[in-house]
Amino acid sequence: MKPSHRHLFLPCLDVSCCGPASSPVLGGRVRAAAAAAAGGSSSPPGHGFRRVTLTKPTFCHYCTDFIWGLAGYQCEVCNFMSHEKCLKNIKIPCSCIAPSLVRVPVAHCFGSPGHYKRKFCTVCRKSLESPALRCEVCELHVHTDCILFACSDCRQCHQDGHQDHDTYHHHWREGNLSSSARCEVCKKTCGSSEVLSGMRCEWCGILAHAACYVIVAPECTFGRLRNMILPPSCVQLFSRNFSKLHCFRVTENLQTEPDEDDDVDGSTQGSTKDVQISTDSSKQTLKIFDGNDAVKRNQFRLISVPRIAKNEEVVEAALRAYYINDDQQEYELQTFTQQALLSDDVINRNDAAEDSNLSSVFRESVPEVWIIRAKPKDEEVIRIYPAWLKVGMAYVSLRVNKDSTTQAVIKEVLPLLGKQRMVLDNQELILNRLKDIRKTSIRQMNQTRFYIAENNKSIVRVNLLVGGLPPQLSREEYTNILKAELAIKTNVVSVSHVYQAQGAVVLEISCFSEAERIYMLVKDTTVNDKPLNVVVIPEVMASKIPQNCCPILVFVNPKSGGLKGRDLLYSFRKLLNPHQVFELTNGGPLPGFHTFCKVPSFRVLVCGGDGTVGWVLGALEEIRHKLACSEPSVAILPLGTGNDLGRVLRWGAGYSGEDPYSVLVSVDEADDVLMDRWTILLDADEPAEGAENGVAEPEPPKIVQMNNYCGLGIDAELSLDFHHAREEEPGKFNSRFHNKGVYVKVGLQKISHTRNLHKDIKLQVDQHEVELPSIEGLIFINIPSWGSGADLWGSDSDNRFEKPRIDDGLLEVVGVTGVVHMGQVQGGFRSGIRIAQGSYFRVTLLKPIPVQVDGEPWIQAPGQIIISAAGPKVLAVDLF
Numbered sequence: 001m002k003p004s005h006r007h008l009f010l011p012c013l014d015v016s017c018c019g020p021a022s023s024p025v026l027g028g029r030v031r032a033a034a035a036a037a038a039g040g041s042s043s044p045p046g047h048g049f050r051r052v053t054l055t056k057p058t059f060c061h062y063c064t065d066f067i068w069g070l071a072g073y074q075c076e077v078c079n080f081m082s083h084e085k086c087l088k089n090i091k092i093p094c095s096c097i098a099p100s101l102v103r104v105p106v107a108h109c110f111g112s113p114g115h116y117k118r119k120f121c122t123v124c125r126k127s128l129e130s131p132a133l134r135c136e137v138c139e140l141h142v143h144t145d146c147i148l149f150a151c152s153d154c155r156q157c158h159q160d161g162h163q164d165h166d167t168y169h170h171h172w173r174e175g176n177l178s179s180s181a182r183c184e185v186c187k188k189t190c191g192s193s194e195v196l197s198g199m200r201c202e203w204c205g206i207l208a209h210a211a212c213y214v215i216v217a218p219e220c221t222f223g224r225l226r227n228m229i230l231p232p233s234c235v236q237l238f239s240r241n242f243s244k245l246h247c248f249r250v251t252e253n254l255q256t257e258p259d260e261d262d263d264v265d266g267s268t269q270g271s272t273k274d275v276q277i278s279t280d281s282s283k284q285t286l287k288i289f290d291g292n293d294a295v296k297r298n299q300f301r302l303i304s305v306p307r308i309a310k311n312e313e314v315v316e317a318a319l320r321a322y323y324i325n326d327d328q329q330e331y332e333l334q335t336f337t338q339q340a341l342l343s344d345d346v347i348n349r350n351d352a353a354e355d356s357n358l359s360s361v362f363r364e365s366v367p368e369v370w371i372i373r374a375k376p377k378d379e380e381v382i383r384i385y386p387a388w389l390k391v392g393m394a395y396v397s398l399r400v401n402k403d404s405t406t407q408a409v410i411k412e413v414l415p416l417l418g419k420q421r422m423v424l425d426n427q428e429l430i431l432n433r434l435k436d437i438r439k440t441s442i443r444q445m446n447q448t449r450f451y452i453a454e455n456n457k458s459i460v461r462v463n464l465l466v467g468g469l470p471p472q473l474s475r476e477e478y479t480n481i482l483k484a485e486l487a488i489k490t491n492v493v494s495v496s497h498v499y500q501a502q503g504a505v506v507l508e509i510s511c512f513s514e515a516e517r518i519y520m521l522v523k524d525t526t527v528n529d530k531p532l533n534v535v536v537i538p539e540v541m542a543s544k545i546p547q548n549c550c551p552i553l554v555f556v557n558p559k560s561g562g563l564k565g566r567d568l569l570y571s572f573r574k575l576l577n578p579h580q581v582f583e584l585t586n587g588g589p590l591p592g593f594h595t596f597c598k599v600p601s602f603r604v605l606v607c608g609g610d611g612t613v614g615w616v617l618g619a620l621e622e623i624r625h626k627l628a629c630s631e632p633s634v635a636i637l638p639l640g641t642g643n644d645l646g647r648v649l650r651w652g653a654g655y656s657g658e659d660p661y662s663v664l665v666s667v668d669e670a671d672d673v674l675m676d677r678w679t680i681l682l683d684a685d686e687p688a689e690g691a692e693n694g695v696a697e698p699e700p701p702k703i704v705q706m707n708n709y710c711g712l713g714i715d716a717e718l719s720l721d722f723h724h725a726r727e728e729e730p731g732k733f734n735s736r737f738h739n740k741g742v743y744v745k746v747g748l749q750k751i752s753h754t755r756n757l758h759k760d761i762k763l764q765v766d767q768h769e770v771e772l773p774s775i776e777g778l779i780f781i782n783i784p785s786w787g788s789g790a791d792l793w794g795s796d797s798d799n800r801f802e803k804p805r806i807d808d809g810l811l812e813v814v815g816v817t818g819v820v821h822m823g824q825v826q827g828g829f830r831s832g833i834r835i836a837q838g839s840y841f842r843v844t845l846l847k848p849i850p851v852q853v854d855g856e857p858w859i860q861a862p863g864q865i866i867i868s869a870a871g872p873k874v875l876a877v878d879l880f
Contacts, residue, residue, distance in 0.1 A: 046097030047075040048325055049087060061125065062086040062210050064192040077320050079125045081195070091214055092174060095123050096325040098151040099447050103385055103395070105152040108135040109244035109578075113144055119176050120196035123149050123323070136250050136570055137578050138202045139173050148299070148443070149323045154244075155202050157577050158235035158538055168232065170220045171202040172213055185212035202574070203229075205661070225664055228603075230540070230551040230577040237538040237579075238462050241516040246536050248578040249586050250569075282307055287369045288318045289336065291441035295371065318372045322443050330377075331442070336369040374438045374445060378402060380431060384413050384450045402431045409450075462515040463496070463539060464507045465591050466522055468532040471503035478505050485525050485532075486518055493518070501622045502590050506537065535587045538579045542598040542628065550601045552576070552667065553592050553632070555616050557584045557608030560639035564655060568607050568637070571660035584612065589619035597627050603877070604632050605667055607655075609640015610708055614854040617677065617874060618705040624872075633672045635877035637663055640855070644708050644785035648806065649673070649878050653789060673878040674807040676782055677870040678706040680853060684861035705870060708854045709786055712843070713757040713777035714818060716850035720857035758815075762844040765813065765836040773833055775815035777822070780841065780867060782811055787826050792816075794831030801837045809869060812837050841867040 052074045058067045060083045073082045078095040093101055113131035120127055123146035134141050135154055142150045155171050177198040181191030184206040190198040191207070199213040200206070204223030208216060222229050239247045285304050289295045301321040305314050315328040383395040396416045398409060405427050438445045469478060475498050482488045482495075488507070492514050497506035509515040522534040545551070554572050558565030565583075572581045582592035596602050606616045613636055624630045638646030638654050647653055682702040711719070758772035772778070779792060783806050786792040792814050793804055804812050814832035816822050824830040843865040851860040 045091065045101075046077075046094035046325055047080055047090065048077055048094070048320075049073040049075055049080075049082065059192065059194045059197075060086055061195050061197050062090055062092075064190075064195060064197045077323055077325055078123070081125075089211060092210055094325065095149060095151070096323045098153070100383065100395075102151065102153050104156070105449070106154045106156045107152060107244050108140055108150065108154045109137045109248055109250060110134070110147065111136055111245070111250060116141055118193055121146050122151075122174060122196065125196045134570075137244070137248065137573055138171075139176055139200065139574065141176060155232075157232050157579060158237040158239075158247075159233065160237060160239055168203065168220050168222075169218045170204070170206070170213075170216065172199045173202050174199055174210070177207060181207045183207060183209050183212050185209070185215060205575075225575060225661075225668070227549050228552045228576065228664060228668055229549075230580045231545065231549070232577060234541050234544040235538050235577065235579050236541060237536070238460055238512070239536075241512045242519070242536055246519070247538075248573065249535050249583060249591070251583055251586050284368070286314070286318075288321060288333075289369070289371045290322050290443045291371065291373075291439060293440045293444070295336070300369075315372065318370070322372075322446075324443065324446050326446070330375055332373055332375055333370045334373050336371050372442060374442050376435070380434055382430070382434075382448075382450050384409070386451075400430050400434075402429065404430050406430065460510050460512060461539070462509040462512065463537040464509065464515060464519060464522075464534050465504060465537050465587065465594060466507060466532060466534050467502065467504040467587055467590065468527065468530050469503040469505065470528055472500050473503075474498075475505075481527060482507075485527060486521055488518065489514055497594065497626075499590060499594075499623065502588075502619070504590055506594060533587050535591045537591060537595055540579075540595060540598055542600060545599065550603060551580055551596075551599060552603045552605055552664070553596050554581045554605045555584050555589055555592055555607065555612075556581065557612040557639065559585060560608040560612055564639060564657075565607060568639075568655075568660060572664075575661055575664060584608065584615070589616045590623070593619060593623050593627065596629075597623075600628050602629055602632050603667065604634045605637060605664075606634060607637040607639055609638065609643060609855065610645050611640065611855045613645055614705060614707050614856070617707060621677070621705060621871060631872065631875050633875040633877050635667045635670065641788070644787075644789065645783060647785045647789050648783045649876055667877060670877045672875050674873040675707070675876045676807055676809060676811075677874050678710075678780075678782060678811065679868055679870045680704045680706055680710060681866040681868075682851075682860060682863070683866075684863035704853050704856075706780075706782065706853050706867070707874070708783050709779055709781040710851070710853045710867065711777060711779045712761065712845075712849055712851050713775070714816065715777040715779055715787075715822065716852035716857050718819075718822075719852040719855060720850050720859070757849070760846050760849060762846070763813070763836070764842040765838040766840050770813075770836050772835065773815060774817070775833065776818045777816040778835075778843075779814050779816065779832065780811050781814060782806065787822065790826040790828070792825055792832040793834065796831070798834065801834065804837075807873060809839055810837050811839070811841065811867065813841070839869055841865075843867075 050073065051071055054067060054070055054072050058072055058081055059065065060067055060072075061080050062082050063086055065083070067081070067083055071084075073084055073087055074080065075094055080090070080092070080094065082090060099105070110133045113133055116128050116132055116134060118127075119132070119141045121132065121143045122140055123142050126143075128141055128143065130143070132141055132143050133147055137157065138154050140150065140154070153171075175192075175196030175198060177191035177200060179191045179193045180189065181198060181200075182188065183190040183198075185208055188209075190209045190212075192198060197210065199208045199210060201220060201223075203220045204226075206216070206223065222231075237247060244250075283304050284307050285302055287300045287302055289300050294300060301318075303314075303317045303321050305317050309317075311333070312328050315331050315333060318333065319326060319328060319331060379399055379401045381397055381399050383397055385395045396413055398413055400409065407427060409430060434445070434448070437448055466482070469481060473481075475495055478498060479488075479490075479495055482493075482505075483490070489511075492511040493507055493509050495505050496508040499505070507518065509518065519534055519536070522532045525532045554576065556565045556569050556572065558569065569581065569583060579595065580592075582589070582595075604616065604620070606613050608615075613634075617634065620632070620634075636646045636649060636651050638651055640646075640654070643652075643654050680703070682704070756774070757776050757778060758774055761772070761778065763770045763772055763778070779786065781792055781804075784791060784793060784804055793812050797803075801812070802808065802810065804810070812834070813836040815835050816825065816832055821830065821832075825832060845860060845862045845865065848859050848861055850857060851865075852858075
C-alpha cells in the first residue's frame with residue numbers, strides 16, 4: 001500500500017557538466033557546508049599547492065601583494081598563486097571542486113569570442129590574451145578552451161519549475177575588478193590589474209577582499225538599484241530545451257567576430273595554450289581524451305611529461321588537464337583504438353610491467369593518443385543534492401553498490417534531510433547508470449549530480465511570441481495560418497494573446513518538445529513573402545513584485561548612431577535582471593511590453609536615436625490599452641546622430657561612454673514631464689511611381705506618429721540621401737562624427753539646386769488657408785530642437801504666436817529657403833521663417849515630394865497629409 005502523502009522523486013541522475021549547458025548560486029549555509037565537505041575551513045578548499053621557484057614578478061591571488069623572494073606556492077590544477085602565510089586563509093575553491101559546491105547549477109550565457117583587455121580567466125586564472133568568451137549575464141570571463149571547465153554559477157534570474165525563492169544571497173564573482181575598487185568591509189583597495197583577485201556581488205555590486213567577503217551579511221538587498229530591478233522571484237520561465245541565448249534573447253551575430261586566423265575550437269586551442277609540443281627529447285607530448293564523447297567530438301587535451309615518468313604520474317597529469325583532483329589510483333590510461341569505443345576488451349597498459357609499459361607508450365613519433373578511464377568499482381560514493389528543498393545543507397554523501405536502486409537511495413537519504421520516508425516505484429540500478437556515464441566522460445562523471453526533489457506535477461507553460469504575421473486578423477485566422485505553416489498541435493498549443501496591429505500572437509505551449517520544434521521552424525518560415533520571427537517570453541508574476549518596486553524596462557537599438565548598443569546591452573543585463581532588457585532588432589518593442597503587461601508600475605528607458613524613440617512610443621500607443629500601467633514614463637539614452645529629443649529632455653547631445661550604472665541612477669532620480677505626440681495621416685491620390693504599365697491602385701492611407709518634427713522638401717531630401725548612403729555601406733556609419741560629415745557632404749551637393757516647394761503644396765492650419773512664402777522646405781516642429789540641436793523657431797518674441805512648449809497642444813510651422821539657410825540655422829546665425837502655429841493641419845501635395853518624420857524619410861505621392869494631436873500625452877523623463 002502506497003502512502004497517501006506527497007511523493008518525492010529523483011528527477012535525474014543529472015549529468016551536470018560545467019560549461020555552456022549548465023550553471024550555480026552560492027550563499028550562506030550552503031557555501032559553509034560545501035566548504036566543510038571539501039576539507040574544512042583550515043585547509044584551502046580543493047587546491048593542490050606546491051612550492052615553486054619564481055622567475056618573474058608575481059602577485060598573490062589572495063591578498064594581491066607582491067611575493068618577495070624566489071619561492072611561492074601554486075595550485076597544480078587552477079594556478080592559484082599564494083604567499084606561504086596566506087595558505088591557511090584561502091577560502092576560494094579550486095576550479096576542480098567549485099562546480100560541486102553549487103547547490104543548483106545555473107547555465108551561463110556565452111556569446112561569440114571577443115577580445116577583453118586586462119581580464120583574467122576564472123578557470124585557469126591566466127590573462128585573456130587571445131579571443132575569449134564572456135557571459136552576457138554575469139562577469140564571468142574564460143578562455144575558449146576553458147569553457148568546458150567553467151563553474152556553472154551564473155545568476156539565477158528567474159524561477160524554473162519547482163524553485164520558490166523569495167530571499168536572495170549575495171552572488172559573489174571573483175576578480176576582474178578595477179584597480180581602484182574599494183572593499184565594502186575595510187574600505188581599502190581590493191581590485192587588481194595584475195591577478196584575478198577581489199570579490200563582487202553580481203546583484204548589488206558591493207566589492208570586498210577575498211578575506212573580507214566571508215563576513216558580509218549573506219542576504220542581498222540588490223543595492224541602490226533595488227527599486228528598478230525586476231526581482232528574480234517574480235519571473236517564471238520554463239526554459240528546458242532552450243539555451244540561455246534564447247531565454248535572454250541574445251543575438252549571436254552582434255557579438256565580436258573572431259579573427260580569421262584565430263582557432264577557437266575548444267579542443268585544439270586548449271592543447272596549445274598551456275602545453276606546447278615539446279622539442280625536448282627527454283619529454284613526450286600525449287593527446288588525452290576523457291571518454292567516448294570527447295573522442296566523437298575530437299575534444300582532447302595535451303600533456304607534456306618526462307619520458308621516464310611512471311604511469312601514476314602520467315595519469316595524474318591527465319587528470320589535472322581535465323581539472324580533476326581525485327586519487328590517480330582510481331583511474332587508468334588506455335590506448336586509443338576504434339575497438340576502445342565498441343568494446344571493453346582493450347589493452348590496459350597500467351597492468352603491464354613498468355619497463356615494458358614505458359617502451360610501448362613513449363614512441364619517437366607524433367603525439368600518442370590515449371583515453372583516460374575510471375577503474376571499475378563495486379561500490380561508489382555519490383552526492384545527493386536536495387534541489388530546491390529548503391534544508392540547511394548543500395548535499396549528503398551516500399555509498400551505493402550494485403544492488404542499490406533509486407527507491408533504496410531515497411529511503412536512506414530522506415531521513416538525513418529531515419524529511420519523511422517515501423516509497424517510489426523506481427527500481428533502476430544506480431551503479432549501472434554510473435558505469436555508463438564513466439564510459440562517456442570521466443569529466444561528466446566527476447560532475448554528475450543526483451537531486452532529490454518534491455514531485456510536484458507542475459504545469460508546463462512555455463510562451464513564444466511569433467511576429468511577422470499579416471496584421472489586423474482575428475484569433476481564428478491567425479490560428480489557421482499557424483496550423484498551415486507550422487502544423488501546430490492544438491491539443492498542446494493555444495493562442496493566448498493577439499496583437500492585431502503588430503501582426504503578432506503569443507503561443508502558450510504545454511509541451512517542451514513542441515515548443516522547441518515551433519521555435520526552430522518559425523525561423524525558416526515566411527508568410528506572404530515576409531519572414532516570421534519568434535522570441536521566448538518569460539512570465540512576470542505581478543503579485544510577487546514588492547510594493548515599492550518600479551522596475552525599468554530597457555530597450556536598446558544596437559544599430560543606432562555609433563553602434564555602442566552591444567556594450568550597453570551587456571552592461572544593463574549585468575546591472576539589472578536580463579529579463580527586463582530587450583534588443584530592438586530582435587522582435588521590436590512588443591516582446592518587452594508584453595512581458596511587462598501585468599506590471600502595475602514601471603518606467604521605460606530607450607537607448608537609441610530619435611527614430612528609435614518614435615518606434616517605441618508608437619508601439620506603446622498601440623498597446624497601452626493592454627498594459628496594467630498604461631502610461632509609463634519614458635527616459636532616453638541618446639545613441640543617434642541628431643538626438644534632438646534627448647537634448648530637449650536634457651539627456652545630452654549623445655551618449656559618449658558614461659557609466660551605465662550612473663545612467664540608471666539618473667533615471668531613478670529624474671522627474672516626469674508631459675509631451676505632445678501627433679498623428680500624421682498620409683493619403684495618396686495617385687498610384688506610386690514604378691507601377692507596371694501605369695496601372696495600379698493608389699497607395700493605401702498610411703498613419704505614422706510624430707514626436708519631434710515632420711519635414712517636407714529639402715530637409716527630407718537630405719535625410720533620404722543620408723538614409724540611402726547608410727543602407728549601401730552600413731559598416732562605415734559607426735560614429736556620430738562620420739554620420740554628420742555625410743550630412744554635410746550631401747548638403748554641399750545640393751546647394752545649387754532650386755525648388756519651388758511653395759508652388760507644389762498647399763497648407764491649411766485649423767481650417768484656414770495659409771499663404772506660403774518662397775521656400776524649399778516646410779517643417780512642423782513639436783520640440784525646440786531640430787537638426788542636432790538647432791533652434792529653428794528662434795527665441796525672439798512674436799505677438800502673432802504663443803511661446804512654444806512641448807505640452808501646449810500646438811505645432812509650430814517653419815520654412816527654410818535652402819541648404820544655405822539650413823546651415824545658417826544650425827550655426828546659430830539665423831532662425832527659420834515662422835509661418836503658422838496650430839493644432840490641426842492639412843497639407844495638399846501636388847507632386848511627389850520627399851517627406852521625413854523624426855528622421856525616417858521617404859517619397860510621398862501626391863495627395864493629402866493631415867496632422868492632428870494623438871491620444872494621451874507622453875510621460876517623458878526630464879533630467880534636471
